Structure formats: C-alpha cells, structure tokens
Amino acid sequence: MEKQPVSEASLVTQRLRDLRVRAGHPSLDDLRRLTGEVGPRAVARSTIQDKLSGNSQPSLDQLIILVRACCLYAQRHDVPLSADLADLDQWRELWYQAKGESADRSRRAQDDEAPPLRTATADVSAKESHAESRQLDVDAPSTEDMPTGDVGKGQSTPLSTLEVAYRARLAATRQRDAELFRSVGVAPTYNGVRDAIDRAYELGMIPSSGCRVALPRTILNVRFLPGANGYEEFPLVRLEDSGPEMISLVDWAEGEESVDFLMALNTAVQAIGRHPGDDVFDPTRIFVDLQSLLEIAYALSIGSEWQVWNRVTRIVEFHPPQWVVTEDFIVSVDPSNPHALHRSDFQNDEKIRQMLDLEWVDRQSFARAHDSAKGLVGLPPF
Structure with a gap:
C-alpha cells in the first residue's frame, strides 16, 4: 500500500506532541495549570487532550x-x-501552512508583544518561581474577540497582551514573596530572614522599627529590624x-546557622535571669510565629481576606493564634x-470587657496582645 502523505495539519499535531515529549512530558494537568500562567486563562484539560490527540x-x-x-x-x-x-515564528508559520495561508505580519505583531519565553538557551535563572493560577475549565479565547483600548488618537490595540503579561508577572511576584515568607518558618537562615524582613519593610508591611514575636514561656519579645532602615x-x-x-x-x-x-x-535569656528551664523553653517557635506574622501582614497589605481592615497600619507583633498588634490597632486575624x-x-475597660465576652475570642491571645499594645504606646501593661 502506498504511504499517504502527511498533511500540514497533522504536522502541527506531531510537532506539538514532539515538543511535549522533549519538554519532559508534562501531564495534562500540568499543561492546564501552565496555560493559565502564560495565557489569559487556563485551557481545559479535555481541550488539551483533544488537540494533542489530533481529533481537532x-x-x-x-x-x-x-x-x-x-x-x-x-x-x-x-x-x-x-x-x-x-521559536514562536516557526510555530505560527507551520499553523498558517496547515491552514493554507501565508503568515500575516500584523497578526504576528500582536503575539510578539507578549513577554519572550525563557528557554534553556536563555540567560535566565532556572529557579524563577511560579504561581498557581485560578483554573477555569474553558478554552482560551482568541485575541480577536478581546476588548481593545485607545492608545493615542485614532489607535486601538488589544488589551489582552499587556494584561496577560501583567498578570503573569504579578503571579510570579506573589509566589516569590510567599515562598520567601514561608521559608522563615520552614527553613530559617540568616539570608532568608534578612531578605524576608527587608521585603516586608519595602512593602510597608512592618514599620522601620521592625516587628517582633513573643518568646514562648517568658514575658520577653524578640524583635527583628530591617537592614533597609540604616542599621549596619x-x-x-x-x-x-x-x-x-x-x-x-x-x-x-x-x-x-539558625541553630x-x-x-x-x-x-x-539565661544571662538576664529570665530562662524558664530547658524542659519548657523552645525558642525555635519564634521562626514559625515570625512566618505567620509576615504572611498575615502580606495578606493585609493586598486586601486578601481581611479587606475590611484596609485602613490597618503596619504590623508590629503577632500573638497566636488570633490577634496582631499594629501601630494603631489590635486586630483579629480570624477572617470570619x-x-x-x-x-x-x-484603656477603655468597657470595650475590653465587651471584647472578652465575645464567644469566639481567644482570651489568652487577646490579653497578651492587649498588654503588649499598651506597653508599646507607653501605657501601663496591667
């Protein structure tokens, strides 16, 4: 039997399959997630499977x-x-050949505005962080259907390309910040803690005087100061x-090392006569609490979950599990x-009693936060 020639359309499918294999064979779920990062929304898993199988x-x-x-x-x-x-130009050329058309330069230009891909041949760190995007089980829309905006007089250009680039950059930044703050509690190092505190100060999450966490089983606090404020x-x-x-x-x-x-x-602590005893003293807890403080401050700074407190100032302390002390408030971090x-x-005793009478209030956490907050503003702690 004479071998049938391979159609241009089949070549698109074959080349796409080959790319998938050579890229390390990402799963369909991997591809769905990643399309949500590089495109305006995630492509449905069923759609990806359909395209890779050649059904359409x-x-x-x-x-x-x-x-x-x-x-x-x-x-x-x-x-x-x-x-x-x-090479995206080669992929476009192949697609147009399969359609029996020549590549239109004006349509290429729209795609060329998107951020360039970072491949193994690019001079970019392979350690760049990524973010999990919200997945929508729908196909990616054509750029021809997307809204346009004015750019100067009589000009319009698709907003999607810039928005996609912005969203991708923002997602990567959010993920890097999240990993940085998480590392403080999971694997604390000198550089990690330094970078996390500096980043928190840069974003206005903590004041120039730094932030602090309670030292367990003592009446002491441990304060971390940002290097950006001039401390040597x-x-x-x-x-x-x-x-x-x-x-x-x-x-x-x-x-x-952290140890x-x-x-x-x-x-x-021992030198100032405040050591509670080896059996109960666990200073490692300060890193876990510092991680929580930074994550809470970050969520507050971008309006996540606690949007009602968008007026809240920079966080100074966290008293787990429920209350933080800011420059002006004692704030519940329970979103509900x-x-x-x-x-x-x-010092309003009536309001303090009302707060402590609420069933959901963790009284010990609130009492510690209240005492500390009064001390920070120069009031008697008791």
Missing part, C-alpha cells in the same frame, strides 16, 4: 499558549530545548519586654470575625 486542530492562540506552556515546563525542570522548538548589622535582633525598650542584643552573624543564633538567644480595637480604646 488548535487555533493559533491555543497553539501558541500550549507551546509556551511546554517551554515553561521545560525551563522549570531544567530540560534543554532546541531553539527551533521554542542585619539581622539585628534584640530582646525586649512588653514595652519597646531593649533588654539585650542577640548576635546573629552572617554565615552562622547558632538560637543558642545565642538561649544564652542571652473581623474585629479591631483602636489605640484610643486600649
């Missing part, structure tokens, strides 16, 4: 999104790809009581119970 041919937009998704998967898994497989050594860590006065500095030199710092902290007490009411 992808639109040009779908093809470019799938190519970008495969290349992004390869980049994140350190899989080298040849330049031709990542960082992290500059100090012990404080309920007020802002420093009791002792705790040295953490660059290159020292070295914890031993120095243990020594400092958004309550706050302004500094003008810190």
Whole structure:
C-alpha cells in the first residue's frame, strides 16, 4: 500500500506532541495549570487532550499558549530545548501552512508583544518561581474577540497582551514573596530572614522599627529590624519586654546557622535571669510565629481576606493564634470575625470587657496582645 502523505495539519499535531515529549512530558494537568500562567486563562484539560490527540486542530492562540506552556515546563525542570522548538515564528508559520495561508505580519505583531519565553538557551535563572493560577475549565479565547483600548488618537490595540503579561508577572511576584515568607518558618537562615524582613519593610508591611514575636514561656519579645532602615548589622535582633525598650542584643552573624543564633538567644535569656528551664523553653517557635506574622501582614497589605481592615497600619507583633498588634490597632486575624480595637480604646475597660465576652475570642491571645499594645504606646501593661 502506498504511504499517504502527511498533511500540514497533522504536522502541527506531531510537532506539538514532539515538543511535549522533549519538554519532559508534562501531564495534562500540568499543561492546564501552565496555560493559565502564560495565557489569559487556563485551557481545559479535555481541550488539551483533544488537540494533542489530533481529533481537532488548535487555533493559533491555543497553539501558541500550549507551546509556551511546554517551554515553561521545560525551563522549570531544567530540560534543554532546541531553539527551533521554542521559536514562536516557526510555530505560527507551520499553523498558517496547515491552514493554507501565508503568515500575516500584523497578526504576528500582536503575539510578539507578549513577554519572550525563557528557554534553556536563555540567560535566565532556572529557579524563577511560579504561581498557581485560578483554573477555569474553558478554552482560551482568541485575541480577536478581546476588548481593545485607545492608545493615542485614532489607535486601538488589544488589551489582552499587556494584561496577560501583567498578570503573569504579578503571579510570579506573589509566589516569590510567599515562598520567601514561608521559608522563615520552614527553613530559617540568616539570608532568608534578612531578605524576608527587608521585603516586608519595602512593602510597608512592618514599620522601620521592625516587628517582633513573643518568646514562648517568658514575658520577653524578640524583635527583628530591617537592614533597609540604616542599621549596619542585619539581622539585628534584640530582646525586649512588653514595652519597646531593649533588654539585650542577640548576635546573629552572617554565615552562622539558625541553630547558632538560637543558642545565642538561649544564652542571652539565661544571662538576664529570665530562662524558664530547658524542659519548657523552645525558642525555635519564634521562626514559625515570625512566618505567620509576615504572611498575615502580606495578606493585609493586598486586601486578601481581611479587606475590611484596609485602613490597618503596619504590623508590629503577632500573638497566636488570633490577634496582631499594629501601630494603631489590635486586630483579629480570624477572617470570619473581623474585629479591631483602636489605640484610643486600649484603656477603655468597657470595650475590653465587651471584647472578652465575645464567644469566639481567644482570651489568652487577646490579653497578651492587649498588654503588649499598651506597653508599646507607653501605657501601663496591667
């Protein structure tokens, strides 16, 4: 039997399958998630399977999104790809050939505005973080159907390309920030803590005086100060009581491990006669609580979950599991119970009693936050 020639349409499918294999064979779920990062929305899993099986041919937009998704998967898994497989112009040419058309330069220009793919041949770190995008089980729309906006007089251009680029950059930034703050509690290091505190200060999440967490089983607090505020050594860590006065500095030199710092902290607590005993003293908890403080402050700074408190100022302390102290408020971090007490009411006994009478209030957490907040603004803690 004479071998049938391969159609141009089949070549698109075959080449797309080949790219998937050479990129490390991402699963359909991987591709669905990644298309949500490189395109305006995620392409449905069933649609991806349909295009890869050859049951139907992808639109040009779908093809470019799938190519970008495969290349992004390869980049994140350190899989080298040849330049031709990542060349979007070649993919467009192949698609137009399959349609029996010549590539239209004006239509290419729209796609060329999108951020370039970072392949293994690009001079970009393979460690770039990525974010989980909200997945919509629908096909990616054509750019021809998207709204346009004015750019100067008599001009219009698709908004989708810029919006997609912005959303992708924003998602990557959010993910990097989340990983940075999470690392403080999961695997604390000198550089990790330093970068997290500096980032929090840069974003206005904490004041220039830094933030602090309670030292378990003591009446002490551990304050972390951002290096961006002019302090020569960082992290500059100090012990404080309920007020802002420093009791002792705790040295953490660059290159020292977190356990070295914890031993120095243990020594400092013992030296001032505040050590509660080895059986109950667990200073490792400060990193977990610092992680929680930073994550809460980050959520507040972007209006996530606690949107009602968009007026809340920078966070100074976290008293788990329920209350944070800001520059002006004591705030509940329970999204279902958004309550706050302004500094003008810190000595209002009636309001304090009303707060403590609420069934959902963690009284111990609130009491610690209240005492600390009063000390920070110069009021008697009791």
